Amino acid sequence: MSLYLQITRKNNLAIYRQVAEQIRAQINTGRLPSGTRLPTVRSLSAELGVTPLTVHNAYNELQADGLIESVVGRGTYVSDEAQRDAMPVDTDQPFHPDNILGDILHIMRARHVRSMAVAIPDPDLAPIDEIWGRVNQLRSEWINLSGYGEIEGDGKLRAALTLWLEDRGVKAAPSRVLVTNGAMQALNIVTRALTKPGDSVLTEEPTFLGYRHLLKTQRIRPLTVPVLPDGPDITRLEQILKSEKPRFYYTIPAFQNPTGVCFSAEKRQAILDLCRKYGTQIVEDDVYSDLYYDQPPPAAIAALPHSQHVIYLGGFSKTIMSGLRLGFIHASPPLMRKFVALRRVSDLSGAPMVQRLLAEFLNDGGFKRHMRRVRPIYQQRRNGMHDGLNRFMPSFVNWSRPTGGFCYWLDMPRIFAPGALYQLALENGIGIAAGEAFFTHDTQREHFRLSFGNLTTEAQQAGIEQLGRMIREQASKRPGADGQLKEIALTDR
Numbered sequence: 001m002s003l004y005l006q007i008t009r010k011n012n013l014a015i016y017r018q019v020a021e022q023i024r025a026q027i028n029t030g031r032l033p034s035g036t037r038l039p040t041v042r043s044l045s046a047e048l049g050v051t052p053l054t055v056h057n058a059y060n061e062l063q064a065d066g067l068i069e070s071v072v073g074r075g076t077y078v079s080d081e082a083q084r085d086a087m088p089v090d091t092d093q094p095f096h097p098d099n100i101l102g103d104i105l106h107i108m109r110a111r112h113v114r115s116m117a118v119a120i121p122d123p124d125l126a127p128i129d130e131i132w133g134r135v136n137q138l139r140s141e142w143i144n145l146s147g148y149g150e151i152e153g154d155g156k157l158r159a160a161l162t163l164w165l166e167d168r169g170v171k172a173a174p175s176r177v178l179v180t181n182g183a184m185q186a187l188n189i190v191t192r193a194l195t196k197p198g199d200s201v202l203t204e205e206p207t208f209l210g211y212r213h214l215l216k217t218q219r220i221r222p223l224t225v226p227v228l229p230d231g232p233d234i235t236r237l238e239q240i241l242k243s244e245k246p247r248f249y250y251t252i253p254a255f256q257n258p259t260g261v262c263f264s265a266e267k268r269q270a271i272l273d274l275c276r277k278y279g280t281q282i283v284e285d286d287v288y289s290d291l292y293y294d295q296p297p298p299a300a301i302a303a304l305p306h307s308q309h310v311i312y313l314g315g316f317s318k319t320i321m322s323g324l325r326l327g328f329i330h331a332s333p334p335l336m337r338k339f340v341a342l343r344r345v346s347d348l349s350g351a352p353m354v355q356r357l358l359a360e361f362l363n364d365g366g367f368k369r370h371m372r373r374v375r376p377i378y379q380q381r382r383n384g385m386h387d388g389l390n391r392f393m394p395s396f397v398n399w400s401r402p403t404g405g406f407c408y409w410l411d412m413p414r415i416f417a418p419g420a421l422y423q424l425a426l427e428n429g430i431g432i433a434a435g436e437a438f439f440t441h442d443t444q445r446e447h448f449r450l451s452f453g454n455l456t457t458e459a460q461q462a463g464i465e466q467l468g469r470m471i472r473e474q475a476s477k478r479p480g481a482d483g484q485l486k487e488i489a490l491t492d493r
Contacts, residue, residue, distance in 0.1 A: 153179025
């Protein structure tokens with residue numbers, strides 16, 4: 001059969017990669033269903049005007065990914081496995097922002113979708129050998145670690161987390177630490193303890209989409225403050241604190257999700273001062289602070305003087321591995337009693353063996369060694385995504401410049417219907433996080449998040465090149481669009 005492929009020799013992407021990516025997209029969308037016979041290497045190379053080696057390399061890459069298979073004497077076919085994994089979500093269903101979190105988790109498990117949708121570390125970089133090697137060392141403690149654990153968490157882990165917090169300038173004690181199943185459970189416990197249906201809490205906008213869903217589920221009213229390049233709009237923050245009296249302010253000061261913004265030291269101090277002035281609790285989500293690439297972030301709000309009322313949340317799903325599901329809360333003793341009571345009625349306790357493994361990993365310097373090893377790799381991927389955006393995105397698209405974390409936040413005039421870019425990208429084998437999921441209010445501009453933690457630079461740039469082409473094609477459908485779009489771009493790159 002003939003394939004409809006476009007080869008651009010001026011493209012920075014190698015020609016064999018262009019061939020592979022376009023075939024991959026057609027398989028993912030079902031345009032090339034299972035059992036479809038692909039052209040021979042010789043015929044496709046002649047059709048495209050490229051060397052047989054170029055086509056051979058493209059086929060080899062697709063075969064290594066399980067998308068195609070070769071049968072001696074019969075030819076090359078789209079594999080059955082490719083179609084089973086092709087579409088992890090139903091793109092024919094109407095788009096709704098509330099479905100995006102579930103979609104992202106499905107996309108993450110689909111082997112043949114190039115996902116920049118989820119902010120997770122690369123599983124290939126996880127310190128498996130270091131952690132696994134500790135299992136045998138704990139054999140003598142198996143009986144103690146095989147039953148239910150302490151509600152507050154393993155004692156050795158809480159002691160290790162106390163030292164970890166003190167390294168960050170947070171005055172800590174094991175009795176003030178509650179270990180949770182990830183930072184998301186920590187957020188759930190804190191919110192349930194401090195609010196009731198109908199209450200209001202203050203968040204940034206945009207903010208972590210998981211927390212938006214949590215507030216909606218618990219019928220809590222979100223009040224929002226815009227995120228600027230150095231942190232929240234302080235004038236707006238004070239207006240809300242003064243007039244609305246929210247139950248607490250949920251903030252992500254270090255490499256905020258989804259914008260990637262790192263709050264300045266001045267903004268962190270201003271947040272603390274204003275919340276103390278108006279008697280508002282602060283809930284500081286600090287899961288990204290170890291993922292810095294240029295320089296460490298300013299001190300956590302919980303490390304500043306007079307920060308006793310700050311509830312500090314941390315976790316290791318972003319730094320070690322997403323499936324570790326270990327987080328924690330650090331708070332004052334009166335609050336801790338409330339949090340422990342809620343933990344008791346939710347799931348009783350965590351997994352003692354996993355908690356002890358993390359304790360040993362922290363205590364013997366394994367975590368610090370791991371971060372020294374992976375930071376340069378993630379820094380390179382951060383730089384690679386920036387380079388890809390510069391090369392492939394139209395001039396009317398803007399993006400953040402993260403100095404840590406995993407997230408780039410993109411912004412452009414609205415040229416797609418809500419959710420249309422998200423669904424079009426997915427149909428072409430690319431996962432992105434639609435911006436609508438991160439906002440409480442409708443916006444007049446288009447936003448989406450790209451994450452670079454789990455993909456190599458080469459894979460990122462292949463996806464970004466496709467995204468840029470989709471955006472250009474949509475923009476070209478607007479009469480006189482190119483000049484208009486350039487005029488309303490937010491910044492000049």
